[in-house]
Structure formats: C-alpha cells, structure tokens
Amino acid sequence: MARIADRERKRPYPAADTRRILTALKRQHPNADTELDYSTPFELLVATILSAQCTDERVNRVTPEVFRRYPDARAMARARPVDLEPLIMSTGFFRAKSRALTSMAAALVERHAGEVPPNIDALTGLPGVGRKTANVVLGHALGVPSLPVDRHVLRVANRIGIARAEDPGVVEQQLSTALRPKEWIVASDTLILHGRRICRPKPLCERCAVRTDCHFYLTGSVERAREESGAPRPLTRAVPKLTGRARTRR
Numbered sequence: 606m607a608r609i610a611d612r613e614r615k616r617p618y619p620a621a622d623t624r625r626i627l628t629a630l631k632r633q634h635p636n637a638d639t640e641l642d643y644s645t646p647f648e649l650l651v652a653t654i655l656s657a658q659c660t661d662e663r664v665n666r667v668t669p670e671v672f673r674r675y676p677d678a679r680a681m682a683r684a685r686p687v688d689l690e691p692l693i694m695s696t697g698f699f700r701a702k703s704r705a706l707t708s709m710a711a712a713l714v715e716r717h718a719g720e721v722p723p724n725i726d727a728l729t730g731l732p733g734v735g736r737k738t739a740n741v742v743l744g745h746a747l748g749v750p751s752l753p754v755d756r757h758v759l760r761v762a763n764r765i766g767i768a769r770a771e772d773p774g775v776v777e778q779q780l781s782t783a784l785r786p787k788e789w790i791v792a793s794d795t796l797i798l799h800g801r802r803i804c805r806p807k808p809l810c811e812r813c814a815v816r817t818d819c820h821f822y823l824t825g826s827v828e829r830a831r832e833e834s835g836a837p838r839p840l841t842r843a844v845p846k847l848t849g850r851a852r853t854r855r
C-alpha cells in the first residue's frame with residue numbers, strides 16, 4: 606500500500622510500491638511492446654532514430670522502403686543524406702535524420718564491422734544515438750536489460766511518484782533500482798503506453814488503474830491542471846482528501 610507522506614513528496618515510492626504499481630499498470634496494458642516494426646537490431650536502430658518527434662505509426666509507413674533499399678549498415682553507409690531524404694521526409698527533421706542515419710551507419714561499419722554492438726557506451730558513441738535510443742535497441746533487439754526513458758516515462762513516473770527527477774538519466778536509475786533487470790524493458794513499454802493512452806498531458810484519470818496511488822491525482826494537481834487548461838472539473842472525486850500520513854486503499 607503506497608503512502609502519501611505529504612503534499613510535496615520529494616522522494617520516489619519505496620521499491621515494493623513501485624513494483625506493485627507497475628504490476629497494476631501491466632494489467633491495464635497487457636503485452637506492452639515497442640510499436641516500431643523491425644526484424645534486425647539495425648532496423649530497430651534506424652526506426653528509433655526516425656521516431657524522434659514523430660509517431661511510431663508514421664515511422665512504420667516509411668521504414669519498409671528504407672529497409673528494402675538499405676537492409677544493413679554497409680548499404681546505408683554507402684548512401685548520401687540526399688538519397689535518404691525523400692524516403693523519410695514525412696517523419697520530420699528529415700535533413701538532420703538523413704545525416705544522422707548515414708553517419709551512424711558509417712560509424713557502425715568502421716568501428717563494429719557493421720554490427721550493432723550490445724553495449725550502451727558503444728551505442729551512445731555512435732552519431733545520432735542518444736541514451737534512450739540505445740536502451741530501446743538493447744532491450745528490444747539485443748536482449749540486454751535496459752530501461753528507456755522517453756517523455757512519456759518521464760511524465761508518468763513523476764506524476765505517480767515512482768520517480769522524482771526531471772533528468773531522464775536519474776529517472777532511469779531510480780526505476781532500475783526499484784525493479785528487477787528482467788522487468789526493465791516491459792516497465793518502460795508499459796509506462797509509454799500509459800502515457801500515450803491514459804496519462805496524457807491532459808490526463809484521463811477516471812480511466813487510470815493506479816489513481817489511488819498517484820501523487821499527482823491525490824494532491825489535486827490534476828484539478829489544478831484542468832483549471833489552468835479551462836477543462837471542466839469532475840462532479841465527484843473518487844479519493845477522499847488526505848491529511849498527514851493518510852493511507853490509501855484500492
């Protein structure tokens with residue numbers, strides 16, 4: 606049972622509460638997985654780079670032709686950015702992404718014989734590959750325990766209170782400490798889905814499986830966010846007002 610110690614909780618929930626909350630979220634979003642289409646680690650690396658500031662659905666529309674023309678790092682390393690640009694234009698930032706993809710492929714060939722290395726430091730050393738992208742590829746395509754933290758994970762984890770930090774690296778560390786390595790990638794996928802479907806910037810708390818544990822909900826932050834956005838307040842509130850070290854039951 607989670608405890609709301611005060612209205613401005615600064616520390617994440619204890620590990621046992623974090624695991625229980627993730628279990629409830631996994632029940633709400635069973636079989637959470639990346640929604641990017643891929644068949645090799647290289648393809649997932651390309652798709653994840655393309656997914657920056659773009660929906661997975663849109664990326665999945667362009668990648669079949671990208672993968673057909675450039676099935677591996679050696680093929681893509683021979684391409685020029687202008688060759689890729691028309692293929693990926695609809696994903697946005699296509700010039701920067703084209704340069705990132707060709708540079709990344711060239712570095713893979715030069716440093717790793719064209720193979721995607723199963724190592725966070727080697728991956729983040731590639732042009733255009735940040736820590737979140739590296740963790741997506743490690744966790745999904747290479748079987749290395751990893752916990753990607755994107756904007757959804759950052760928002761949802763902080764709202765609930767299972768993490769307390771603005772820095773994605775710190776949130777990754779807080780969640781990784783609370784969960785077992787084999788749970789990391791599913792936890793990330795689950796939080797991402799929850800952020801896309803329920804805990805959106807304007808959250809749908811009435812549909813949320815963990816609202817009785819959610820710090821954002823219990824402290825009235827949701828209502829303040831609604832007031833600021835001009836949205837109507839709900840007629841009833843499911844959780845009683847908390848005072849002091851109140852305990853909540855589901």
Ligand code: SF4
Nearest residue numbers: 804808810813816819
């Ligand atoms: S209760 Fe609302 S704010 Fe909290 S996790 Fe659920 S949807 Fe997000």
